[in-house]
Amino acid sequence: MDLVPLVFRNVEKTRQVGGLLSDLIVYSDRAERVKEVFREEVDLGLKFGLEKSSVQMETTYVTQLLRGTETGKFLALDLGSTNFRVLLVELSGGGIVQESVRHFEVSTDTRTGPGHNLFSFLADCIRTFVEDLNIVDEQLNLGFTFSFPMSQEGLASARLVSWTKSFNCPGVEGEEVVGMLQKAIDSKNLHVKVVAILNDTTGTLVAGSYVDPDCTVGLIMGSGHNGCYFESSENIVRWSGGKHWVIVDPEFGAFGDPGRGGVLDFLRSEFDNLVDDASLLPGKYTFEKYIGGNFLGEIARYALEKLQTAGLLSLNDPQNLVSKENSFPSKFITEIEKDNRNYNDVDDWSTTHTYRTVVGWVGDQASNPNIEEDLQTVQYTCAAISERCALLASICVAELCNRNVKAVQTVAVDGSVFKHHPLMKERMAHFIKMFAPTKKVTLSLAEDGSGKGAAFLAAIVTQQM
Numbered sequence: 001m002d003l004v005p006l007v008f009r010n011v012e013k014t015r016q017v018g019g020l021l022s023d024l025i026v027y028s029d030r031a032e033r034v035k036e037v038f039r040e041e042v043d044l045g046l047k048f049g050l051e052k053s054s055v056q057m058e059t060t061y062v063t064q065l066l067r068g069t070e071t072g073k074f075l076a077l078d079l080g081s082t083n084f085r086v087l088l089v090e091l092s093g094g095g096i097v098q099e100s101v102r103h104f105e106v107s108t109d110t111r112t113g114p115g116h117n118l119f120s121f122l123a124d125c126i127r128t129f130v131e132d133l134n135i136v137d138e139q140l141n142l143g144f145t146f147s148f149p150m151s152q153e154g155l156a157s158a159r160l161v162s163w164t165k166s167f168n169c170p171g172v173e174g175e176e177v178v179g180m181l182q183k184a185i186d187s188k189n190l191h192v193k194v195v196a197i198l199n200d201t202t203g204t205l206v207a208g209s210y211v212d213p214d215c216t217v218g219l220i221m222g223s224g225h226n227g228c229y230f231e232s233s234e235n236i237v238r239w240s241g242g243k244h245w246v247i248v249d250p251e252f253g254a255f256g257d258p259g260r261g262g263v264l265d266f267l268r269s270e271f272d273n274l275v276d277d278a279s280l281l282p283g284k285y286t287f288e289k290y291i292g293g294n295f296l297g298e299i300a301r302y303a304l305e306k307l308q309t310a311g312l313l314s315l316n317d318p319q320n321l322v323s324k325e326n327s328f329p330s331k332f333i334t335e336i337e338k339d340n341r342n343y344n345d346v347d348d349w350s351t352t353h354t355y356r357t358v359v360g361w362v363g364d365q366a367s368n369p370n371i372e373e374d375l376q377t378v379q380y381t382c383a384a385i386s387e388r389c390a391l392l393a394s395i396c397v398a399e400l401c402n403r404n405v406k407a408v409q410t411v412a413v414d415g416s417v418f419k420h421h422p423l424m425k426e427r428m429a430h431f432i433k434m435f436a437p438t439k440k441v442t443l444s445l446a447e448d449g450s451g452k453g454a455a456f457l458a459a460i461v462t463q464q465m
Contacts, residue, residue: 001026001387002430006380007344008373017312017377021303023269024384026391030267035395035435037263041255042399046248047237054263054286056251059236060202060228061155063244065209066456068094070463075130075140075192076454077122077181080147080200082106082166084122086129088140089455096210101451102129108166115172115180123184126192136190141462143196143454145203146177149251155461158197164281195465196457200414201228202247203453208412208446210456215410217400218247218449221393221424222415225291226253229400245404252396253288262286271302278325287396291389293330293417301328303381313377314370317362332357333382334421341423343379346372354379389417390424394431401436409439412446419445 003025008014026034045057071094076087083105090098104125110118130136149161156178163173172180182194198206205218205228219227231248233239239246256264259276264286275289275298276282289295301322307313308322321327338353339346349355354375358365365371401409411432418424425443432441 001031001384001391003384003387004341004344006376008376013312013373016310017307017380020307020310020312021381021384024271024299024303024381024388026267026388031391031395034264034267034392035399038252038255038396038399041263042250042403045250046231046235049238054257055255056149056249057236058150058152058249058251059239060152060198060247060249062196062198062202062206062247062457062460063241064460064464065206065213065215066094066460067463070094070456070459072459072462073135073138073140074455074458074462075126075142076145076451076458077126077142078145078147078200078203078451078454079106079122080145080165080450082111084125085451086126087451087455088129088133088135089452089459091459099452100133102132111167111169113169115169115175116184118169118172119180119184120187122181123188123190126185127188127190130190130192139191139193141193141195141458143198143456143458143461144178144181144194145200145450145454146197147200147450150177150197150199152197155196156194195461196454198454198457199226199228199249200450200453201226201249203451203457204412204414204446204449205229205247205453206456206460207449207453208410208444210452211446212410212412212442212444214406214408214442215412215444216404216406217397217409217411218446218453219393219397219411219413219418220415221291221293221413221418223292223294224253224285225288225393225415226251227396227400230404232403253285253292255396256286258283259286269299271299271306274302275299287392290392291417293415295330296333296385296389296417297328297330298326300333300381300385301326303385304328304378307377307381313374314368315358315362315374316365316368319363321362328361330417331420332361333386334417336379336382337386338422339379341379341383343376343383346375349375386421386423387427390427391431394428395435397428398432398435398439398441401432401439401441407439410442410444412444412449414446414449418443419447
């Protein structure tokens with residue numbers, strides 16, 4: 001990590017604060033070890049899956065991207081949270097002619113009730129959508145983005161491994177979900193066929209290829225974290241088709257599971273352990289908890305809480321917000337990083353994003369005699385967590401790019417951490433160049449990959465029929 005050391009006038013305080021936050025700094029030896037461990041886990045995952053690796057390395061069966069000749073109307077259903085979308089994308093000669101989208105909300109009862117009720121609801125929403133567009137009588141192919149852990153058995157066949165997020169519908173885990181959706185669609189007498197199932201990372205890669213044919217990696221850096229990439233089928237033991245480059249979904253948000261005692265145990269700080277213990281799924285999604293927007297703010301808050309308790313931070317905090325869980329969201333880090341890490345060189349802190357964010361968080365600091373050094377400390381803490389996030393994400397991306405023979409590659413990225421953090425793209429580009437020196441890699445924002453990507457994949461599959 002290339003983080004400028006924090007410097008106070010008091011040398012002893014500099015040493016103490018630096019020491020307390022030192023586990024958040026990933027020095028070159030530990031970065032090299034992460035790289036080596038990830039490579040080992042990928043190779044084991046390609047051969048044995050989760051039996052011997054923390055990364056699943058799930059085959060998606062997608063072997064082709066857009067060719068620029070796709071024509072027709074294609075539906076997409078994007079399910080991954082309490083809000084989901086139905087989309088229609090019309091293509092002509094591989095280009096978008098028209099697109100429509102409608103958002104629907106999945107109620108708590110539907111998210112936790114019987115599985116057949118969920119799929120019936122999804123089919124009802126598809127019917128509402130096509131009726132509104134006056135295309136209910138047209139034969140349409142659909143791509144289904146299903147952003148939950150699944151074991152894929154074909155382009156249009158996958159079994160749910162486990163529900164996550166706020167979904168927990170009985171009767172679906174272990175079942176083939178495309179068949180369940182298709183049965184529900186047929187029961188509504190719709191002329192819609194589900195021709196592909198994918199997750200949001202695959203959708204991002206496919207959508208990225210619409211903009212740039214050199215796209216080889218899809219990456220999600222939002223509330224969670226995952227990626228996918230093209231792997232030679234010769235390296236996939238569980239592949240039974242011919243020789244291809246195939247999109248593989250590592251599910252590397254789980255890289256390092258089960259956390260304590262896992263292959264990344266050497267990387268964990270005490271703050272990571274606290275975040276993990278308080279999470280909905282302790283011991284799971286270890287790597288995601290270093291990078292996902294759901295966790296970055298809490299890592300920072302736990303660090304600041306320890307500094308405050310140790311007397312190294314003296315923020316006026318009448319409501320004790322420093323010690324309140326989830327009081328410091330990740331968007332605060334994004335806002336503070338807009339000051340461009342100038343923590344050692346500020347003349348007037350009152351004009352900074354850091355000052356405004358801290359006051360907005362815990363309240364007025366006019367009576368705090370140590371406010372300048374406190375703001376230095378807060379800004380440095382956020383910088384360290386951001387830098388670690390960028391470095392760790394880049395190590396994995398670089399390894400995925402290094403596995404591809406192409407010298408020029410594009411990584412399509414979707415998600416709020418990448419989109420809104422002012423330094424994330426710049427820092428990741430720096431680290432990827434460091435860990436993939438023979439490749440020319442471009443990072444490209446690919447918004448709405450999970451939606452458009454599903455429609456694009458439906459078009460790709462349709463052309464193969």
